[in-house]
Amino acid sequence: MLRLLPAVVAFLSFTQGAVSLRPQHHTRAAHDLTIRADALASAKADVESFLGSDKGDMIRSAMFSSIRTSWEQGTAAGGVLEYDNPEYSVFGSAPFSNNGAETPLIPLQFALSAAVRQTADGRLSQNIGDALDGAALDGASSGSVVLMGTFTDVDRKEYWANASARELDYVLNVAPRTSTGAISHRADSKQYWADGVYMGFPFIAYYGAVTSNQTLLQIAYDQCRLYRDALLIDGPTGKLWAHIYDDSTKTWSDEGIWGTGNAWAALGILRVAVTIEKTEHAQHMTNQTTELYAWVKEILDGEFAAINDDNLFPDYITGGPNFSDAATSAALASVAFRAATLHPETFGLNYTLKADKVRQAVLDNLTELGTISPIVDPLVWDQVGTLSTESQAFGLMMVAAWRDWVFPL
Ligand SMILES: *[C@@H]1O[C@H](CO)[C@@H](O)[C@H](O)[C@H]1NC(C)=O
Ligand SMILES: *[C@@H]1O[C@H](CO)[C@@H](O)[C@H](O)[C@H]1NC(C)=O
Ligand SMILES: *[C@@H]1O[C@H](CO)[C@@H](O)[C@H](O)[C@H]1NC(C)=O
Ligand SMILES: *[C@@H]1O[C@H](CO)[C@@H](O)[C@H](O)[C@H]1NC(C)=O
Ligand SMILES: *[C@@H]1O[C@H](CO)[C@@H](O)[C@H](O)[C@H]1NC(C)=O
Ligand SMILES: *[C@@H]1O[C@H](CO)[C@@H](O)[C@H](O)[C@H]1NC(C)=O
Numbered sequence: 001m002l003r004l005l006p007a008v009v010a011f012l013s014f015t016q017g018a019v020s021l022r023p024q025h026h027t028r029a030a031h032d033l034t035i036r037a038d039a040l041a042s043a044k045a046d047v048e049s050f051l052g053s054d055k056g057d058m059i060r061s062a063m064f065s066s067i068r069t070s071w072e073q074g075t076a077a078g079g080v081l082e083y084d085n086p087e088y089s090v091f092g093s094a095p096f097s098n099n100g101a102e103t104p105l106i107p108l109q110f111a112l113s114a115a116v117r118q119t120a121d122g123r124l125s126q127n128i129g130d131a132l133d134g135a136a137l138d139g140a141s142s143g144s145v146v147l148m149g150t151f152t153d154v155d156r157k158e159y160w161a162n163a164s165a166r167e168l169d170y171v172l173n174v175a176p177r178t179s180t181g182a183i184s185h186r187a188d189s190k191q192y193w194a195d196g197v198y199m200g201f202p203f204i205a206y207y208g209a210v211t212s213n214q215t216l217l218q219i220a221y222d223q224c225r226l227y228r229d230a231l232l233i234d235g236p237t238g239k240l241w242a243h244i245y246d247d248s249t250k251t252w253s254d255e256g257i258w259g260t261g262n263a264w265a266a267l268g269i270l271r272v273a274v275t276i277e278k279t280e281h282a283q284h285m286t287n288q289t290t291e292l293y294a295w296v297k298e299i300l301d302g303e304f305a306a307i308n309d310d311n312l313f314p315d316y317i318t319g320g321p322n323f324s325d326a327a328t329s330a331a332l333a334s335v336a337f338r339a340a341t342l343h344p345e346t347f348g349l350n351y352t353l354k355a356d357k358v359r360q361a362v363l364d365n366l367t368e369l370g371t372i373s374p375i376v377d378p379l380v381w382d383q384v385g386t387l388s389t390e391s392q393a394f395g396l397m398m399v400a401a402w403r404d405w406v407f408p409l
Helices: 012-021 027-054 054-066 070-084 106-116 138-152 155-172 201-210 214-231 259-277 285-303 327-341 349-364 389-408
Strands: 191-193 232-235 238-241 244-247 252-253 316-318
Touching: 027 054, 027 349, 027 389, 054 070, 054 214, 054 389, 070 106, 070 389, 106 138, 106 155, 106 327, 138 155, 138 316, 155 201, 191 214, 201 214, 201 259, 214 232, 214 259, 214 285, 238 259, 259 285, 259 327, 259 389, 285 327, 285 349, 327 349, 327 389, 349 389
Parallel strands: none
Antiparallel strands: 191 244, 232 238, 244 252
16 A cells, blocks of 8 residues: 555644734734744644655656656756755746755756757757657747756756757747747747746746846746737636637637646746846846736736635636646645745735645645646646646645745745
8 A cells, every 4th residue: 555645734723813813903014924924833844744754755756757748848847946956946046057056966857858859940858759749939948957057067068058049049039929029839830828938938037047138038028928918818707818829810729717827827927027036137127027926916816716615726717627626726826835935015925825725735635646636637628637747847846835935945
């Protein structure tokens, strides 16, 4: 028999008890800070208990074992980077040059495989099977860890620099553009996919941060804006992102408000924002970062208002089935924890308390094989799946974000 997972200790009852003890005349902000401190103190024990268990490593090994395609390679690399080597993720305090932290070995191993499978046109992880999956932006999801090699594995500096430069060139100069100038998610047509916001734009921003190039930071922001302009629609719980618009045929390929699509958008926008904020150009780009965070908030607010009774987000809010999807859930919980850590004045306790319920539901439903469950099939978006690399990566992003919220980097 495989080990059964221990129940996770809830901290909500404790923190809510603490609320009623606070004097009424406290200002709202001070009040929130006090509750936040109580919530963090209580969450500390939960995180320590989690880190002492093998749950995180089970999520990770199930991800390593899964067969991957281009977007999955980059997403997996991003997940394990945040989990194993957070100081080299964009959430670290000085992530864009060698900061003396332990060499991010596993992310570099992922990066190496992505570079070995780079096609002649520059797309990383693309040379799989017939290399014809038609994605334009997916390969760029490995671009950041490849570029990271230039300063964490200097013996191969030129190798990493070449591979990442070719990926950047593909994204900026080869991939088709839509009528607004947005970089198409597809190589053979002009399409906006919410997924592309995670796949492509954090890499452009990261390249700008590592090479101190404000033009690239601005491009990353502009691309997020153009994708939002194209995909944002009115939903029953607020403005949210539809999944796919085809600008070649001027028709929706999937007008549904897909949970994972919104999660990809929020994950990507958040990474672009925090990347810009950590460069010396930040003070000249506060309008951009303010907007980016407002767009993250928009997604979290609309999605949290649609959450199912079991504290998992629905697969689709409109245009598809509403079964509970732990993949969307882990991804959006990670975004809430990260946003609350970065900007507690905007993302207050209502985000982390809700995210923590989601976090518990996701970890409670982890299977004995370490798989996140129940999840959407990553290829058939209206069906339940069994295993997906992206949901395992989202699981790692969630526990890393939760850990770093309690024990800031
Ligand atoms: C990097 O690219 C340059 C120019 O194409 C080439 O001369 C060099 O051999 C490449 N280096 C490596 C390590 O791939
Ligand atoms: C910044 O990046 C852009 C796009 O790759 C490039 O055209 C430009 O020359 C770069 N600027 C600097 C100062 O390196
Ligand atoms: C930033 O936003 C403010 C307020 O909307 C505006 O006045 C200002 O011109 C903007 N700055 C830039 C650089 O766009
Ligand atoms: C959290 O509270 C703020 C301020 O009242 C509100 O704007 C936001 O919609 C709330 N978000 C969530 C997810 O509860
Ligand atoms: C989910 O979908 C089912 C049928 O498709 C519907 O009966 C139910 O009301 C939906 N639940 C929510 C919370 O929208
Ligand atoms: C999560 O796990 C619990 C306990 O095993 C189960 O009752 C619940 O149905 C699961 N949630 C979903 C959405 O499957």
